[in-house]
Amino acid sequence: xxxxxxxxxxxxxxxxxxxxxxxxxxxxxxxxxxxxxxxxxxxxxxxxxxxxxxxxxxxxxxxxxxxxxxxxxxxxxxxxxxxxxxxxxxxxxxxxxxxxxxxxxxxxxxxxxxxxxxxxxxxxxxxxxxxxxxxxxxxxxxxxxxxxxxxxxxxxxxxxxxxxxxxxxxxxxxxxxxxxxxxxxxxxxxxxxxxxxxxxxxxxxxxxxxxxxxxxxxxxxxxxxxxxxxxxxxxxxxxxxxxxxxxxxxxxxxxxxxxxxxxxxxxxxxxxxxxxxxxxxxxxxxxxxxxxxxxxxxxxxxxxxxxxxxxxxxxxxxxxxxxxxxxxxxxxxxxxxxxxxxxxxxxxxxxxxxxxxxxxxxxxxxxxxxxxxxxxxxxxxxxxxxxxxxxxxxxxxxxxxxxxxxxxxxxxxxxxxxxx
Amino acid sequence: xxxxxxxxxxxxxxxxxxxxxxxxxxxxxxxxxxxxxxxxxxxxxxxxxxxxxxxxxxxxxxxxxxxxxxxxxxxxxxxxxxxxxxxxxxxxxxxxxxxxxxxxxxxxxxxxxxxxxxxxxxxxxxxxxxxxxxxxxxxxxxxxxxxxxxxxxxxxxxxxxxxxxxxxxxxxxxxxxxxxxxxxxxxxxxxxxxxxxxxxxxxxxxxxxxxxxxxxxxxxxxxxxxxxxxxxxxxxxxxxxxxxxxxxxxxxxxxxxxxxxxxxxxxxxxxxxxxxxxxxxxxxxxxxxxxxxxxxxxxxxxxxxxxx
Numbered sequence: 001x002x003x004x005x006x007x008x009x010x011x012x013x014x015x016x017x018x019x020x021x022x023x024x025x026x027x028x029x030x031x032x033x034x035x036x037x038x039x040x041x042x043x044x045x046x047x048x049x050x051x052x053x054x055x056x057x058x059x060x061x062x063x064x065x066x067x068x069x070x071x072x073x074x075x076x077x078x079x080x081x082x083x084x085x086x087x088x089x090x091x092x093x094x095x096x097x098x099x100x101x102x103x104x105x106x107x108x109x110x111x112x113x114x115x116x117x118x119x120x121x122x123x124x125x126x127x128x129x130x131x132x133x134x135x136x137x138x139x140x141x142x143x144x145x146x147x148x149x150x151x152x153x154x155x156x157x158x159x160x161x162x163x164x165x166x167x168x169x170x171x172x173x174x175x176x177x178x179x180x181x182x183x184x185x186x187x188x189x190x191x192x193x194x195x196x197x198x199x200x201x202x203x204x205x206x207x208x209x210x211x212x213x214x215x216x217x218x219x220x221x222x223x224x225x226x227x228x229x230x231x232x233x234x235x236x237x238x239x240x241x242x243x244x245x246x247x248x249x250x251x252x253x254x255x256x257x258x259x260x261x262x263x264x265x266x267x268x269x270x271x272x273x274x275x276x277x278x279x280x281x282x283x284x285x286x287x288x289x290x291x292x293x294x295x296x297x298x299x300x301x302x303x304x305x306x307x308x309x310x311x312x313x314x315x316x317x318x319x320x321x322x323x324x325x326x327x328x329x330x331x332x333x334x335x336x337x338x339x340x341x342x343x344x345x346x347x348x349x350x351x352x353x354x355x356x357x358x359x360x361x362x363x364x365x366x367x368x369x370x371x372x373x374x375x376x377x378x379x380x381x382x383x384x385x386x387x388x389x390x391x392x393x394x395x396x397x398x399x400x401x402x403x404x405x406x407x408x409x410x411x412x413x414x415x416x417x418x419x420x
Numbered sequence: 421x422x423x424x425x426x427x428x429x430x431x432x433x434x435x436x437x438x439x440x441x442x443x444x445x446x447x448x449x450x451x452x453x454x455x456x457x458x459x460x461x462x463x464x465x466x467x468x469x470x471x472x473x474x475x476x477x478x479x480x481x482x483x484x485x486x487x488x489x490x491x492x493x494x495x496x497x498x499x500x501x502x503x504x505x506x507x508x509x510x511x512x513x514x515x516x517x518x519x520x521x522x523x524x525x526x527x528x529x530x531x532x533x534x535x536x537x538x539x540x541x542x543x544x545x546x547x548x549x550x551x552x553x554x555x556x557x558x559x560x561x562x563x564x565x566x567x568x569x570x571x572x573x574x575x576x577x578x579x580x581x582x583x584x585x586x587x588x589x590x591x592x593x594x595x596x597x598x599x600x601x602x603x604x605x606x607x608x609x610x611x612x613x614x615x616x617x618x619x620x621x622x623x624x625x626x627x628x629x630x631x632x633x634x635x636x637x638x639x640x641x642x643x644x645x646x647x648x649x650x651x652x653x654x655x656x657x658x659x660x661x662x663x664x665x666x667x668x669x670x671x672x673x674x675x676x677x678x679x680x681x682x683x684x685x686x687x688x689x690x691x692x693x694x695x696x697x698x699x700x701x702x703x704x705x706x707x708x709x710x711x712x713x714x715x716x717x718x719x720x721x722x723x724x725x726x727x728x
Contacts (some may be wrong), residue, residue, distance in 0.1 A: 002469040058494060069688045074694065076463040099465030176561065183585075183671060239560035242672040243588075257561065383462070383691035391494075391674055398585055398672035 023056040024318060024325065027074075028068040028085035036269030036342040044332050048325060055321070064246055065184050068092065075101055082316035083325050088122045088131055089379035091386045099126045102311040103319050104128040105326065113330045119346040120305040124373070131309030132330050133346035138265040138366055139190055139212040139289060139303035142358065146283040147175050158299065160198075160227065160292045166259075171235065175271075176258035179249040182241035185390035187262060188228060188397055189378040194289050194303045196224035197373065201296025206377035209411070210385075212418050216411035225396055225403035227292065232397045242398050256280050265344035265366075268380045269415050272341040280300070286361045302369035305376065307344050336379040381417040388413035450704070454494040457698035462691040474698035477496035490647030495699065498677040505593050505678070510650055513597045513604055518646075522634065536609065543602030554595045557586075558582045560561050583672050586628035592676045595665050600656060604649050612638070647718040658707045679703050 026045075030038035038061070045057045060081065062070055068087075074080045081100060086093055096102045107129040110120060114135055151173045157163040170177040180187045197203050200220045209216045209311070231237065234315040238244060240251055253261035254276040261267070270276070270284050288299050310329060312322035334347035341359055344366070351363055378389045392409040395401045401409070424430050457474055461467035480491040500657035520539065523584065524532045542550060557564050558581035564580040581591040615638055623633045641647070663678035670685070679699065683709050687696025 065689075072463055072688050074628060095462055095465060101464060183669060242583040243555075243668055252561070268603040336554075381688070387685065387690035394671055395673035398583065398675070400585055400673045400675065 015392070021054055021056055022082060022318060023058055024321060025081040026057060026071075026083050027067070027071065027081040028061050031061040032084075032275075033061070034243040034272050037337070039199065039264075040336045040340055040342045041337055044329055045350075047332060048328050051328070052324075069230060072400045075099070078315060080169065080313040080315060082318055083310065083312050083322045085134070086309055086311050087129060087307050087379070088133060089307065089381045090381065091383045093131060093229055093309070093311070094125055095383065096311070097130050101314055102130050102183060103314045103323070104130060105132065106154055106403065109327060114334065114348040116306075116346055116348065118391050119166060119306045123309050132326050133306040133313040134268050134310050134333060135306070135308045135343045136346045136366070136399070137307045138344065138369075140263070140265060140286045140362065140365060141178070141289060142253065142261040142263060142267060142284060142286045144253070144256060144259050144280065144283050145285055146275040146279065146375070147173075147256065151175060154258075156287045156313060157290050158288075159246075159290050163290050164230075164236065167235050170241050170259050176238045177254060178236050178260040178262055179238045179252040179258040180241065180262040180399060181244060181246040181249045182232075183245045185393045186376075186378060189389055190264075190303060191262065191289075191375045192224055192228050192393065193377050194228075195227045195292065196221055197301055197303070198289070198297040199227075199295040200225055201298075201301070203301065203371060203373045204283065207380060208376070210381050210414050210418065212415065216414055217407045221407045221410075222403050225406045228393075228394050229399065229403055233399065235283065242394060253314060254280060257394055262329060265362050267338070268344050268359060268362060269342045271358045281356075284287045285306060285357045286365065288326065288365055298370065300370040301367065302372050304366070304369065304372040305374050305378065307375075307379075330420070381414065382420055385413050385417035388416075390401050425605060431518045450701075454701055456694055457701045459694040460692075461694045463687065467694065470694065475693045475702065477695070478698060484678060493581060494674045494677055494682055497674055497681070498682045501676060501678050502660070504589065505533070505596060505660060508593045509597055509600065509653040509657055513601055514646075516651070517601055517604035517649075518608050518639075519694035521612055522638075523603050523614040524609055526607075540602040541607050542599050543606075545599075547599070547662045548666060549665050550595065550599050552592075554598075555582065555667055558591055564623055582668050585672055585675055588672055588676050589670060592664060592668055593648045595667060596657075596660055599655075599663065604651070607645055607649050607652075608642070608645055611642045615641055647715075649720070651711065651714055655707070655711060657711070658703075 006246070015246075019255060028038075028041060030036075030041060032038045033042050041059070043415055045059070049057060061067070066086075071080070071084065071086065075096065086096070093102070105128075107120065110129070110132055115133065119133040119136065120129060123133055125127055128331065147170070148154075151166075152167055153168045153169055155162075157166060167177050180191075182188060193206060196205060205214065205218075205220065208214045208220070209218075209363040219313055232241060238249065241249070244252070250261070250263070250267070250270075252258045254273065256279070261270075265286075271281050273281070289303070291299050310326055312326060314321055328364050329336060330347070334349050336350075337343050337345045338349040338359075341356055342360055349359070355363075378386045389410050392401070392413070395409075396403065396406040425567045458469055458471060459467045460470045460473075478492050478495050479486055479509065482491060483489075510622050524535055527535070556562060560566055560578070560580035560583075563581075565581065569578045580589055581587050618636055619641065620633060623637045628636065659680055660678055661684070664676060664681045665684070670681050674682075680703070683696045683699035683703065685696075686692045686699060690696075
């Protein structure tokens, strides 16, 4: 009995303390909390906690793909974090909307916050806004000016053929011409879209194929697949591109082993990432994906979409607080993200004279765009289609299947997805 | 006088916890898996009953343009890879582990202890560390292996081990065999320590060479240990998941796909939770069947004179 009293005496203050503390659970895909995007989130969290005393924030972070899987597992187990980073796509957000896992947001409250045209619309399902877009994603090629000089390359490649002609020049200096994340395959899927658009001049073809109005086995897609396979075969990428994950391929570029990096504008933070050398940060810049000889698409046709977003869990005990956090985030993020050069925000930002060259280039590429693609093909249908397309791209780029077989595979996957 | 174990209540209170753990940690989840395998559930949201459709989609073979093709070639590929891994562990890892254990049994106690510790290190390392280490060793740019090959003039052999379609599966199998090697060695070493010295000496006196002694006397004596190791090999090959997930994740393409990684990807990456569950149920049936078969074969093997 005495012991019980003692236990109660020990527990009481702890319980009392716990009572007026609200813990907001969060999730995102930025394990690095001291650099770029992760650091921006930590700043926002600190400011939010200061403005709302008595709130604790606990964040779980994993790299991209494991994070997406983790969120799906949490959804299955009904243990989603209160507020979390996700993606607007029909492959990712739509299943959560359909299952009523996320709450609709107050659109007018966000409309005032300077979102780029179409940004909020990308997060609308059934007429309701379910997420706030955080980044505008442009598909570009980053490059290291110093390595270009070392290899004697004075002109940026504007055509696919010029790009391929750089391979021997870099290889002669022991420099990897280009790196990307092949293991996760989605960068190659986006590049496939880009090539098909450069060839056809028509960004609507993939959607038409998904709607079964045309077929993925049409010659233009076969040609695009041939070019994509050729990029790998010609030695443009690092040797083990098909098993290099996001971090590994990014590090090859950041550590000055590779001259170019095929990735989206969210990597703007390369120019401020303290884990890379000052020399690298000073030399990183970006250029447009080159055109293809005989293709109908121009260099101003830009693969661009609004992917990353933030959502509030419907099973959260603090949905009100979660929405309050999103509003706070929406106000602070574009300013801080641009200041730290963490990413290219989905909201208007003011160019500053102090902007790094890569930031200026990305702003210029965005401003010069004559047409934008919207969501990449792989994220336009079902999660199963996405996985099938990624697997097919992996096989294509490992030269296990031919471009014809590749287009047959994704056509079959599209047919399957259309039935659902 | 009645001891405490004659009392039903006592016996029940001792048995119930472990049975409860069995039921709630294994049978209930398995039951859920079977249930969901008959649905098209995505992991969340609405779902429909689809009967045996998932199973039929997994195993179905069709004639397309006069050619027999699998509806789900990845499943068959992963089964094939599992079989390859099993054969490699049994035929490569086992004999090497046995030979090393035999050597360890004959060197000085001190040296044996040091070597045993070294050989066992891979087995106690975290799988993440093992996977990351081999991924960097096999890395075509930074990797030690390619650097070594180039240093001795074998440039032609240097390749991108984990992404070259010709070498990937063998590189993955190598990692798994390397990691599991310590256990086999431990079992065999422990077994060899139990071999009575008299048997060995008797064989020697009869004029048997060391090879004959091992082949005709010691190996048969250790049959139970060998059987145990083989059963463990079969089971661990079947359920191998982490090292593949961490090294190639089934790539390049689906060439190094194994069933347990595949069912995870189906359930959580493709959001085909029902299909993933059907794969897992099918796989449980296959694994149990194969394990029983191996045990049967082991039991049916000719017994030594004087044994049992």
